[in-house]
Amino acid sequence: MVLLLVFSYTKTINAQIGTPSLGFSQACASESFNIYYATFPFSTTNLGATNQFIIELSDATGSFSNATTVYTSAQGAVTSSPATLGFAIPNTTAGESFKVRIKSTNPAATSIGSISFPAYYKIQDEPFTINNLISTGTFCSGGSYLLSIDNPGTGSNNSPLQYPSLTFNWYRETSPTTSVFVATGPSLSVTQPGTYFVETNYGTCTSNSYSNRVTVSEAGAGAEASILSSLGNPYCASDGDTTLSTIQGDSYQWYLNGVVIAGATNATYTTNEAGTYTVTIDLGNCVTNGSIDLNNGGFASTIDVSEFNMLAYGETLAATVTTDAVNPEFQWFLDELLIPSANGNSYGVTEVGNYKVVITQTSGCISSTEFLFTVTEPYPDVANIPNLISPNGDGKNDTWVIPQEYVNGTNTEVTILSSQGELVLKTNNYQNNWPENEIIFKDINPVYYYIIIPQNSKVRKGSITLIK
Template sequence: MDRKFYPNAIHAIMLLVLFFSAQIASAQTLSQPVLGFSNPCPSEGFNSFTVDFAWQIPLVNEDNKFILELSDANGSFDNATTLSTVTDKNTVLTFSFKFAFPEATYGEKYRIRVRSTSPAKTSSASGSFPAYYRTVNESLVLNNFQDATLCSDPILLEVNNYPGEAYYNWYKDFNLIPGEKNAYLEVTEPGLYFVEVDYGFYCSSETSSNLVSVTQNDQLSVTISGDANVELCPNGSYTLTASTDITPDENFTYHWYRGETLLSSTASNSYTVTDRNGDAAGEYFVEVDPGSGCPALSSSVVLSINDFEVTTNLATDIVLMPSQSKTIQATTTASNPVYQWYKDDVAIADATTATLSINGPGSYYVEVKESAGCGIAKKSTPITVSYPSDFEIKIAVGDYTACTSSQAALSLSELKALTNDGTVIAVDESIVEQFSFQWYLNGTAVSGATTRQITVNNTAANGNYTLKGTLESFNSTSNAIAIKIGIGTPAITADLMKICEDVDQVTISSSITATSYTYSWYRDNILLDETSATLKTLKSGTYQLKVKNNDCEVASNTVTIEPYTDDQITLNKEGVIYLQKGQAQEVIASGADTYVWYDNAQQVVGTTASLLISTEGVYTLVASIGGCEFVKVIEAVLQESTIIPNVISPNGDGINDTWAIPVTYLNNPEIQINIYTSSGELVFSGANYQNNWPESTINYSGRNPVYYYRIIKNGATIKKGTITIIK
């Protein structure tokens, strides 16, 4: 079939194609996403949702990503959450996103949008919608499924199974209670109550709790008959009786309390209190539980015991001297006391006041009767009075460490009496004051030491101390305490810290010099013969002194005396120095007190620290430090050549055996000599070169080996060349 082409039509078609292509390119957009849900309630068991999306050509780039984003709960994308990212739809103009809501989703105004990354474009956002991620997907349990009764105080309804959610909605009679968002509710009114987790309007109902019916009951009134304050006699009884404003029945229970302690739960409206040794005192009340309705508390009844105490002013065991008397004073809390004193259980005639004067042994007590109230009688604790058969004295020392403390304070610590039956009784101050005392050191009375205390503060008074006490015919001596006052820590010093051994004498002195002490000197932990407080020595070493007084020995600090050595004398040039013709080299010494330089003829050529040498020969330095002399020798060699040799013959014949270079490069710490094999191996490297390479014969066969040298000063190569070894 023949076809005809019309040029004008072709042009028209091409124009239309170009026009629509331009329109498509300029109209590329990302459409608003279409939500596949309305009011989502995602949870762990249900969290799969879709959003439909369409976009228009031209095609996006191959590396493009389509990103589905979720706003915050207020609809803002400032901190958008990525829900899904798609990378395989860059040629698909319509597709669906599948995604899950994050667990933090909780709010009313969420929106969704789509972004592309290449090119970067953003769709318009969807309409807003509420969304709540539910962590609770079952009914709440309220008040453990129990109804409640209101009495005089509010009651608390609580969520039992999920009390940790952020917000709740509370309802009374199916009406929302504004502002109540906690997991508990304080109830003051009767009604029908329930609660739900606040997941917004659409997602909360599945969490609604059971209904709790709260009813109001009338309050019971309870009283205890009789006075509010009741006084009991010791070991007496009292019955408390409760009454209510309604007639009790078999369901009533009475809970009797003393303070916070429950005493009895009974159906009886009475409770009898019996005193046993004063334990009945306290505040009593009753709680009445009618069985149904509201329990009620009575007011309190305070029970007190009509009792009193009797005490005396003396200890239960006391000692009297035959010439001494004492007064016993009785004290009582009885309102109207009547007194009667007894000795050895026999009433003392006319002893009917609160005091009794005693002057002999026996067992004494007072009986006090209360003439009012219960009329009870009580006896005081008996006081046993004895004459002493002997006394026991004890002394003690205060804060003190033997051989360390600079003083010790000794004092009387105990004075006790012994009775004929062997009882030991601490005596009171009235008897202590009658004693005369004397301190003894090693069995000899210390002059003037006649009080209860003595202070020892010098080593001459070291020894065993005792205290003797005398009263009438009694003479008692205390225990003995050994006192060793410390001698202090000796400090030793030396008049010289460096010496010329066997020449200089150093004197080491001690800060402690008492002639009664024993002195032991040590050098390097070896005991020396010296036994005085001063040591004179010609030897270096580490010295220490130990000072001993009786059984106390204390070590001093250490002092180290160092010897002078020739290492302290340094020269800027040592060994052999090489002279160029017409030039001189300066040798500088340091570290000594005086310097004397000698030439070959032993003539003095210098007396300062430096010597300028221009003539070859051997020069000797005698350097003095203290009393020590040290000798240093330098040899000066004249070397006129400035040519660096390139051939040597290290065959041991004494001629040209080493690589001898001009003196300019010798014995100089700033000049480095490096020698390499022909393969680049470093065989010699060093400063202060002494024309000493090679240091041994080089064995080879065949061709004469060639070495390479570099002469380096301050990091820069100043000479380089070859060295050929010949036989």
């Protein structure tokens, strides 16, 4: 009888809060998006004035034995049933079978867990490098070649190894669009020829955290090592020396135009001289070679207009190029059509369109560069940020038009995310043109979320509902 009474009491307590339903199917969080919603019914009978509702997150297996509190309401703040509460997941979250449950404090009650869902916090969500961007590797027959995530790597590489909670999956390409899983870990010992890359393990969440490709070959099978120039090829000699680097090996010897370079016996060689560079690499049990025809011609140019510009009727926009090119020639284009009379370093723009200017150095190192910029009519001045648009092609309310203080030219960061937290748009030059592509939906009006970060005013956040 005692057991029956305990069971009955427990059932009554649990029954005070219904099972939470989720407003999402997976939680793919990041620094720019981390808000998810759970809705639950509860009994308002005997609800204390000091009651608080708490959202707990299970571990990756769905167990609440070491649950994490991800939301706590203020005392007495939630009194109407059903309630919808938002929560954020911790930045160490990673797994495929999380659940949430709801607890109350007055009276004390606990719901059962929600349905399970994948949840990952994408603490690193941008491309990174492996093997210092060297695109090839070679191993001897019966040997192996080591691929490693760079830490920190060169330039602005954001190495995911800086984040200890992350794990990694390695893949080998089977076609230009398909690949197979190979192994996990921060490095991979390759014994089979192929093209390899690694991704940060965010499970079923899509991510931009992936590496460059490296093609690994077996020596003696026509394989040749690649050589990378740190300033590109061709590069501009006036920018200083460039560093040549090649694949991993036991020892090296560099050559310029077939002649041994004395003392050049490292994996890298720094130079500011054009020519054909080759390197012989001792891999231990075999030898391979690499070659690059290095060009060091170039020049510098700037233009004094922005990438995006607005031009009112009757006004003129003056665009001027400054360059150190020798005997430069200038060609100006409007919507890819050459403007015959425009051959100087400046041009007065009087109509909207897509512009391009090509600067060519005609003496010394003959080379070209170009600048692109767009000229549009002024944006409409709306008072409020809309939360409803109808992109149905009828010419009315087809795109998300926001106040002028947030659009192109104000350096305001505009971010749009899907309801699953996937990045849809991120720009500092928003042109009132989202969505640019058709969004197909039938029965459910999709909801997106925006974050507007102006230069000198408060951040704006909200939702955008698309209707037919």
